Amino acid sequence: MSELQATSKGESIYKESDFSMCHGELGDGEGFLAAGLLPNPRDFTDFMQMNTVPDMAIVNAILDGLPGTSMPAHPDFNDEQIEELILYLRSLLAETYLTLNVCLSKSHLIDTGDSGLDLDDFRIIVDNPELIDVEKEGKLLNIATKLKMDTIKALMKKRITRTHIKLVEKDNVVSIISLRVHPCLR
DSSP states (O other): OOOOOOSSHHHHHHHHTTTHHHHOTTSSSOOTTGGGOSSOOOOTTOHHHHTTOOHHHHHHHHHHOOTTSSOOOOTTOOHHHHHHHHHHHHHTTSSEEEEEEEETTOOEEEEOGGGOOOGGGOEEEESOTTTEEEEEETTEEEEEEOOOHHHHHHHHTSSOEEEEEEEEETTEEEEEEEEEEEOOOO
């Protein structure tokens, strides 16, 4: 049986760096070494577990390892590799995963149009509600940044800030929208 080919840069990094030995091919924490590890490797597909883990905690775990666990440090990864790996890990949580580049100063509409989704059936979870507002308008999601002066000043210092919007039906994450917020103010 031939091995499945990676479909993203993040998935390639995940497989080539042997994360699957502990975390499993599917990211479910069921790698072939998992049975002998305490605590058990994290299940990246578990919404209840992963919903509370901020991206910065994942960055730190990748770069520094996790004391008291078998998670080794990977200090040789660059920022782009870590970003791609996090995008891949987050994509394991949902049936669909979408990454959007947005400007801090603009509102954005996502049209779910022909997807068959009825937004009224979903709960929306925003990782950083202090940064963005999300409103349902029929089949549209209206995404707007909260332009408070302290938010603008903090974001202007960064190249990119990333946050997530999750569409949840019961405990099933149907879609994750990863927003890469750029400070493209003029």
